[in-house]
Amino acid sequence: MDIRLQRVDANRWKIPRTGAMRVDGLIFSNEHLIKAVREDQSLQQVANVATLPGIVGHSLAMPDIHWGYGFPIGGVAAFELQEGIVSPGGVGYDINCGCRLMSTALSAADVAPSLRELVPALFTGIPSGVGSSGVLFLSKAEEAQVAVRGAAWAVQQGFGTPEDLARTEDGGAMPGADPAVLSERAVKRGLDQLGTLGSGNHFLEVQVVDTIYDAAAAAAFGLSAGQVTVLIHSGSRGFGHQICDDFIKIMGQKIHQWAIELPDRQLVCAPLTSGVAQRYLAGMACAANYAWANRQVLMCLARETMLRTLGITPRELGMQLVYDVCHNIAKQEEHTVNGQKMQVCVHRKGATRALSPGHPLLPRIYREAGQPVLIPGDMGTHSYVLAGAKGAMLETFASSCHGAGRVMSRSQALKRARGRSISRELDDKGIVVHSRGKKTLSEEMPEAYKDVSQVVEVVHAAGLARKVARLTPLGVIKG
Amino acid sequence: MSKLKLGQSEIKLLNHTADFGVVVRSPSLEDLFQDAARYMVRSMVAFPEGRGVLHRTHLDVCSADLADLMVRWLGEILYLFQGEGQLLAAAEVEEITSAGLSAEVELIPFDPALHEIRFEIKAVTYHQIEVAEQDGCWEARVIFDV
Numbered sequence: 001m002d003i004r005l006q007r008v009d010a011n012r013w014k015i016p017r018t019g020a021m022r023v024d025g026l027i028f029s030n031e032h033l034i035k036a037v038r039e040d041q042s043l044q045q046v047a048n049v050a051t052l053p054g055i056v057g058h059s060l061a062m063p064d065i066h067w068g069y070g071f072p073i074g075g076v077a078a079f080e081l082q083e084g085i086v087s088p089g090g091v092g093y094d095i096n097c098g099c100r101l102m103s104t105a106l107s108a109a110d111v112a113p114s115l116r117e118l119v120p121a122l123f124t125g126i127p128s129g130v131g132s133s134g135v136l137f138l139s140k141a142e143e144a145q146v147a148v149r150g151a152a153w154a155v156q157q158g159f160g161t162p163e164d165l166a167r168t169e170d171g172g173a174m175p176g177a178d179p180a181v182l183s184e185r186a187v188k189r190g191l192d193q194l195g196t197l198g199s200g201n202h203f204l205e206v207q208v209v210d211t212i213y214d215a216a217a218a219a220a221f222g223l224s225a226g227q228v229t230v231l232i233h234s235g236s237r238g239f240g241h242q243i244c245d246d247f248i249k250i251m252g253q254k255i256h257q258w259a260i261e262l263p264d265r266q267l268v269c270a271p272l273t274s275g276v277a278q279r280y281l282a283g284m285a286c287a288a289n290y291a292w293a294n295r296q297v298l299m300c301l302a303r304e305t306m307l308r309t310l311g312i313t314p315r316e317l318g319m320q321l322v323y324d325v326c327h328n329i330a331k332q333e334e335h336t337v338n339g340q341k342m343q344v345c346v347h348r349k350g351a352t353r354a355l356s357p358g359h360p361l362l363p364r365i366y367r368e369a370g371q372p373v374l375i376p377g378d379m380g381t382h383s384y385v386l387a388g389a390k391g392a393m394l395e396t397f398a399s400s401c402h403g404a405g406r407v408m409s410r411s412q413a414l415k416r417a418r419g420r421s422i423s424r425e426l427d428d429k430g431i432v433v434h435s436r437g438k439k440t441l442s443e444e445m446p447e448a449y450k451d452v453s454q455v456v457e458v459v460h461a462a463g464l465a466r467k468v469a470r471l472t473p474l475g476v477i478k479g
Numbered sequence: 480m481s482k483l484k485l486g487q488s489e490i491k492l493l494n495h496t497a498d499f500g501v502v503v504r505s506p507s508l509e510d511l512f513q514d515a516a517r518y519m520v521r522s523m524v525a526f527p528e529g530r531g532v533l534h535r536t537h538l539d540v541c542s543a544d545l546a547d548l549m550v551r552w553l554g555e556i557l558y559l560f561q562g563e564g565q566l567l568a569a570a571e572v573e574e575i576t577s578a579g580l581s582a583e584v585e586l587i588p589f590d591p592a593l594h595e596i597r598f599e600i601k602a603v604t605y606h607q608i609e610v611a612e613q614d615g616c617w618e619a620r621v622i623f624d625v
Contacts, residue, residue, distance in 0.1 A: 066496045130599040131596075200625060241624075252547065370503070411481065
């Protein structure tokens with residue numbers, strides 16, 4: 001399929017419906033960012049998603065779009081419940097990969113003298129890396145509780161407070177989770193990975209708020225200039241990977257009976273009305289809840305490490321959860337399509353929910369400001385806190401971008417990093433980094449990512465989410 | 480695209496923006512499956528030859544076609560590492576058709592003191608998966624989620 005891209009305005013590009021596409025593609029991007037998008041295969045992926053049964057509105061892509069597998073990363077698509085489908089590949093292997101931001105009562109000056117002790121202490125205190133085991137070893141019965149109750153299970157075990165749940169998407173527990181649908185392999189892989197960061201692009205970052213764009217929203221989120229924050233990026237670990245993998249294989253065996261033509265086998269899916277789709281959604285919810293419990297535990301491990309290393313009291317640290325939001329998920333939500341309210345299954349694959357002010361699903365504390373949208377950048381520049389805006393409700397099924405988005409393959413990044421010390425380069429910028437290996441740092445080096453500020457400018461200008469605060473890294477740990 | 484040799488096969492790395500892809504080219508279908516699995520494991524973990532206690536086991540994998548077989552076979556090898564902590568040291572495919580394969584595999588328990596982890600592969604994907612015979616050789620294209 002030849003991809004014809006039409007510019008709509010400064011921040012929107014359209015792929016007109018052709019061939020098997022059921023709807024147009026709509027990409028949020030600017031003149032600069034779209035150049036890299038044209039060079040990989042992500043536009044083709046936007047068009048492929050547009051061919052899936054029951055898709056409504058547009059096949060959407062956020063400005064951090066890049067080539068994924070099946071769906072593009074940064075892709076959003078909503079499907080009507082009677083004719084539509086759910087696609088495990090449209091959620092991704094790392095179900096409920098997401099971000100959690102905590103504010104503190106500390107300033108950068110409070111942390112700076114201890115940063116070289118704090119970052120290695122965080123690295124030691126928070127299990128990370130491939131297949132790492134956590135501080136918790138669950139029985140199968142406990143794992144089932146985690147899968148159903150999510151972050152609330154962690155709170156009950158002493159990891160955090162009930163107030164944290166109101167500051168977590170879906171209260172940290174997606175309804176409909178059913179551990180009975182899980183394979184033995186999935187169950188086994190979840191037993192020892194709760195409270196682990198993972199590897200690759202997962203990280204924990206100590207940051208400072210360097211700019212406030214929207215004072216009222218920042219105040220509502222508990223953010224102020226000069227304040228230290230902590231950002232965690234992690235997901236459902238091997239538990240979620242296995243659940244996705246299991247259902248891709250199950251649906252692959254059944255796809256012919258539904259007569260669904262797939263332009264890419266990774267887009268394998270099942271009609272939402274089918275039993276297998278319902279079982280996948282029940283399993284996906286288990287993984288989503290596991291991920292929320294995981295980030296709840298990780299937050300507490302970070303808090304304990306900071307208290308111990310900085311030698312301060314909980315009151316002096318003043319750590320408070322700002323928000324926890326997922327960016328790999330499929331959810332049944334109500335949206336307005338062609339002027340009519342309807343229930344749809346929204347897939348967000350590398351995209352963040354962004355509810356606008358006043359939305360009934362928002363906790364009372366954020367109802368006026370809108371939902372906090374957490375956008376991690378690369379480890380050498382900035383991250384952003386945004387607030388959901390009206391445009392997202394109108395155009396993107398309440399979705400925004402999820403990060404900077406890669407622009408360079410891992411092998412290109414390794415080549416570019418040859419002969420350099422990425423760790424020293426970051427250190428020269430005042431950012432202390434601790435990682436398991438040089439290779440991860442090279443693959444994840446700042447140049448491998450798009451300019452996150454440009455990505456954020458697009459969603460801000462397009463009215464999907466508005467800028468609230470900018471965060472600069474002080475210290476980073478990576479698996 | 481960089482190239483390297485492994486066993487009887489030639490491996491080319493694909494420049495995928497977010498993930499990790501390879502094209503494996505081999506003189507036979509058996510070599511293709513054996514070497515794709517060995518390469519996948521060696522790209523994740525560096526381990527010295529001849530160290531660690533080997534044990535042998537038998538694997539049977541069923542499939543709808545050869546491309547499906549490649550994803551399922553590599554998925555089994557990946558699970559042995561991720562779920563069981565066993566690294567593939569060697570594989571001998573004894574029988575292979577588009578409906579499945581039988582193989583004898585040699586495994587070494589993963590030992591963090593001996594084995595250096597290079598990076599994580601989360602899953603073997605069906606994205607752009609291909610297995611085909613070309614000019615007397617077998618070629619597979621596989622993209623991994625990392």
